[in-house]
Amino acid sequence: MLSIRDQIARRSLTPGAKLPSIRAVARTMRVSKSTVVEAYDRLAAEGVIRSRPGSGFYSAAPLAPLSLAELAPRLDRAIDPFWVSRQSLEAKDEVLKPGCGWLPGTWMPEEETRRALRSLARTKDMAALTDYGTPLGLGSLRQLLSRRMAEQGFEARPEQILLTDSGTQAIDLVCRLLVQPGDVVLVDDPCYFNFLALLRAQQVHVIGVPYTPAGPNLQLFEEALARHRPRLYITNSGLHNPTGASLSAGTAHRLLRLAEDHDLIVIEDDIFADFEVEPAARLAALDGLDRVVRIGSFSKTLSASFRCGYIAARRDWIDKLTDLRIATGFASSRLSEELVFCVLGSSGYRKYLEALRMRLGSAMVAVAARLRSLDIEPWVMPKAGMLVWCRLPHGLDAAEVARHALSEGVVLAPGNVFSASQTASGFMRFNVAQCMDDRIFAVIEKAMRQAA
Structure with a gap:
C-alpha cells in the first residue's frame, strides 16, 4: 500500500511500529476488508511488514535514509528552496540571477x-x-x-x-x-x-x-x-x-x-x-x-x-x-x-564598504523604479542592503512567473519559498545588485503576461 510505503520513506513509520488494524484501514480508506488483507499479505511477502498472530501487523522495514525532500510538503519545484538554491548555484555565467542572495563577483573587494x-x-x-x-x-x-x-x-x-x-x-x-x-x-x-x-x-x-x-x-x-x-x-x-x-x-x-x-x-x-x-x-x-x-x-x-x-x-x-x-x-x-x-x-575593506553602501543605495532606487514601472510594488523600501520584497500585480502567482522566467534564462525567487505558511504566492524577492541587466525586466514582463 502506497500510504505505508510513503510513511516509511518519511520516517513517520519506524521499525517495529504497529500498523492500524485491517478493520480500521478498511473503514478509513472505504474499501473492503478483503482488499486490505490482500495488500497487507503482499507487503508481508515483500518483507515490508510482519504479522504477529493475535497482535496485529508491524513495520519490518529498516529505517529509511533521511530525505529532506520527503520530509517537506509536496511543493511545486518552482517554490522548493532546494531547487531555487541549486538553480542559482549551478547556473552558467550567461544565466541572470535576480533571485539569488549574494553580490555579483565584480562587486566584491x-x-x-x-x-x-x-x-x-x-x-x-x-x-x-x-x-x-x-x-x-x-x-x-x-x-x-x-x-x-x-x-x-x-x-x-x-x-x-x-x-x-x-x-x-x-x-x-x-x-x-x-x-x-x-x-x-x-x-x-x-x-x-x-x-x-x-x-x-x-x-x-x-x-x-x-x-x-x-x-x-x-x-x-x-x-x-x-x-x-x-x-x-x-x-x-x-x-x-x-x-x-x-x-x-x-x-x-x-x-x-x-x-x-x-x-x-x-x-x-x-x-x-x-x-x-x-x-x-x-x-x-x-x-x-x-x-x-x-x-x-x-x-x-x-x-x-x-x-x-x-x-x-x-x-x-x-x-x-x-x-x-x-x-x-x-x-x-x-x-x-x-x-x-x-x-x-x-583599511581598504572599510573604504570598500563605504563605496558598496552608496552603490547599493543607488541600485535600490533605480531597480525599485524599474519594478514599479511593471506594477511590481516594494512591500517596504529597505534602508540599505541588496534585497527588496515586492508584491506582484493582478494577483499573479509568483511561482508561475518564475517558471516562465527560468525558460528565458532568468532565476527568480518566488514568495512561497520564504513562507512557512505558504501564504506569499503573490510576492517575490529581488536582489538589486543582480538586476543591472535590462534583459531581466523584459523577461519579467513577458513572464507576467504568460502567467496571467
Whole structure:
C-alpha cells in the first residue's frame, strides 16, 4: 500500500511500529476488508511488514535514509528552496540571477582579496597554510570580531566566539545543541528560505509568525508562544531577509521581554550587518548574549569562497558548541580564517564598504523604479542592503512567473519559498545588485503576461 510505503520513506513509520488494524484501514480508506488483507499479505511477502498472530501487523522495514525532500510538503519545484538554491548555484555565467542572495563577483573587494592572498602566500609560517585550525578558531580573528561587536554596542569576549565554516553551519550547530526532533521553532513569515530547509533537517515543527516593517507581529508572536511553547526563534534583526525591513527598538525590547517570560532562546542571524548605513536594534546587544545567540559570516560582503562564519554566545554554550564543532567538522579552516582576518583588518575593506553602501543605495532606487514601472510594488523600501520584497500585480502567482522566467534564462525567487505558511504566492524577492541587466525586466514582463 502506497500510504505505508510513503510513511516509511518519511520516517513517520519506524521499525517495529504497529500498523492500524485491517478493520480500521478498511473503514478509513472505504474499501473492503478483503482488499486490505490482500495488500497487507503482499507487503508481508515483500518483507515490508510482519504479522504477529493475535497482535496485529508491524513495520519490518529498516529505517529509511533521511530525505529532506520527503520530509517537506509536496511543493511545486518552482517554490522548493532546494531547487531555487541549486538553480542559482549551478547556473552558467550567461544565466541572470535576480533571485539569488549574494553580490555579483565584480562587486566584491577584489583588490583587498588579492592583496590578502599575496600576503598569505609570502608568509614564513607554513602552519597557516597546512595545519588544522584550533577548536575555537583563529585567535586574532576572534579578537577582531570581539572589537567589532563592542563598536556595535555589546560585549562578546574572544572566548565567547566560535568560528565555523559558514553562517549555515553556525545555525546548524546551535540547533543541534538546543533543540530535539519534535521541538517547536518559530521563524518569521516570510524568512530566509534556508532556515526552513535547515530546520527540516533537524526534524522540528516550524511555526511562522507574520513579519511587519518593524519586526515580527508581536500579538501573533505572543499567541504562538502561549500556544506552541517553542524552544527557539530564528530571525534576522538587522536587514531582514527577504523583506529588507529593519527591526525597531520598541519591537526588539518587547520581543526580549516575551522571550524571557516564555523561556525562549533566540538565534539572531546578522549576516547583513556590514550593509547597514544606520545600524538597527540588535537583540544580542540588548540581551547581552544571555538568551540570544548571534551568528554571522562574511560570504555576502567579502567572499563566498572564504568559508568562515562565527557564533557569539554564552561561554558555557560555546564549550558545548566547540565539542560539536570537533565532532562534525573536527577543526576550523585556518586558511580561510587567515584570509578573512587579513581583509577585515585592512583599511581598504572599510573604504570598500563605504563605496558598496552608496552603490547599493543607488541600485535600490533605480531597480525599485524599474519594478514599479511593471506594477511590481516594494512591500517596504529597505534602508540599505541588496534585497527588496515586492508584491506582484493582478494577483499573479509568483511561482508561475518564475517558471516562465527560468525558460528565458532568468532565476527568480518566488514568495512561497520564504513562507512557512505558504501564504506569499503573490510576492517575490529581488536582489538589486543582480538586476543591472535590462534583459531581466523584459523577461519579467513577458513572464507576467504568460502567467496571467
